[in-house]
Amino acid sequence: MKPIVISSFYAFAPIGSEGADRLVQDIRVRCEEHHVLGLFIVAGEGCNATFSGSESGVSALEEMFRDRLSREILFKRSSNDTAPFRKLVIRVRDEIVTSGCPEIPIASGAQALSPAEWHAKLEQGGVTVLDTRNDYEVEIGKFEGATDLAIENFSQFAKAAKGQHFNSSEPILMYCTGGVRCEKALPILEGLGFNNVFQLEGGILNYLEQFPDGYYEGECFVFDDRVAVDRYLQPTTRWALCPLCGNPANEPVPCGVCGQAAKVCADCRAGGTQFCSLGCRGAARRQESGG
Numbered sequence: 513m514k515p516i517v518i519s520s521f522y523a524f525a526p527i528g529s530e531g532a533d534r535l536v537q538d539i540r541v542r543c544e545e546h547h548v549l550g551l552f553i554v555a556g557e558g559c560n561a562t563f564s565g566s567e568s569g570v571s572a573l574e575e576m577f578r579d580r581l582s583r584e585i586l587f588k589r590s591s592n593d594t595a596p597f598r599k600l601v602i603r604v605r606d607e608i609v610t611s612g613c614p615e616i617p618i619a620s621g622a623q624a625l626s627p628a629e630w631h632a633k634l635e636q637g638g639v640t641v642l643d644t645r646n647d648y649e650v651e652i653g654k655f656e657g658a659t660d661l662a663i664e665n666f667s668q669f670a671k672a673a674k675g676q677h678f679n680s681s682e683p684i685l686m687y688c689t690g691g692v693r694c695e696k697a698l699p700i701l702e703g704l705g706f707n708n709v710f711q712l713e714g715g716i717l718n719y720l721e722q723f724p725d726g727y728y729e730g731e732c733f734v735f736d737d738r739v740a741v742d743r744y745l746q747p748t749t750r751w752a753l754c755p756l757c758g759n760p761a762n763e764p765v766p767c768g769v770c771g772q773a774a775k776v777c778a779d780c781r782a783g784g785t786q787f788c789s790l791g792c793r794g795a796a797r798r799q800e801s802g803g
């Protein structure tokens with residue numbers, strides 16, 4: 513077992529803005545006490561977070577969230593040799609995942625499929641598989657045959673879904689990384705008149721825990737220093753974040769300034785000279801403009 517435990521979860525719980533403020537305080541105190549780092553998004557509707565630390569520290573945080581938000585929270589865990597976060601970031605937002613439609617109700621859970629049910633439906637076929645994630649996430653891995661809306665962030669989802677003509681004789685099976693985006697995507701799709709829609713409970717990370725050799729292809733983008741995890745939930749060895757634009761990058765190139773090997777994304781690679789960092793790009797620009 514690797515020493516650093518990583519846990520991610522989301523929970524919708526109507527705590528209101530005062531509850532959100534109190535939760536922020538409690539997260540900060542507990543994280544400092546247990547040396548836990550991570551990214552926490554807190555809103556009046558609940559919390560969405562990934563954090564890491566020792567097994568006992570992570571367990572203490574999980575217990576606090578069970579107490580404060582819901583006994584039913586599904587924590588998805590993995591482990592790593594090093595901490596995937598360098599600091600503690602707690603953000604207060606209007607929504608725990610930004611859909612741009614804060615007024616929509618949250619999915620009831622009635623349309624959620626367990627990984628085993630999801631796997632069986634894919635095996636059967638005759639379904640439309642919809643990836644609700646962003647284009648750069650879809651690019652490095654997705655469910656076999658999945659379609660996506662070519663969005664850059666989830667707040668574009670509602671608008672992009674509007675013009676879609678999915679095969680109306682097939683159920684739509686929808687998924688994201690950990691499940692939270694689908695909680696909002698489902699009511700959005702239902703509001704557009706699609707009424708045979710299912711969501712993957714706990715998302716890709718939950719599916720891979722049970723079916724590493726199933727229908728998921730490639731790797732799964734995650735929003736921390738690991739960049740992505742493979743089908744066995746191990747940190748990627750292929751992908752890095754492009755130092756120039758932040759998108760996933762996998763081909764090493766020598767930096768045109770310092771010569772150091774760097775991974776930049778295909779778009780930035782097509783843009784001409786390669787740089788390992790914004791610093792080297794800046795240095796090249798200063799040289800070009802004569803100092």
Ligand SMILES: [Zn+2]
Nearest residue numbers: 754757777780
């Ligand atoms: Zn790039």
Ligand SMILES: [Zn+2]
Nearest residue numbers: 767770788792
């Ligand atoms: Zn360089």
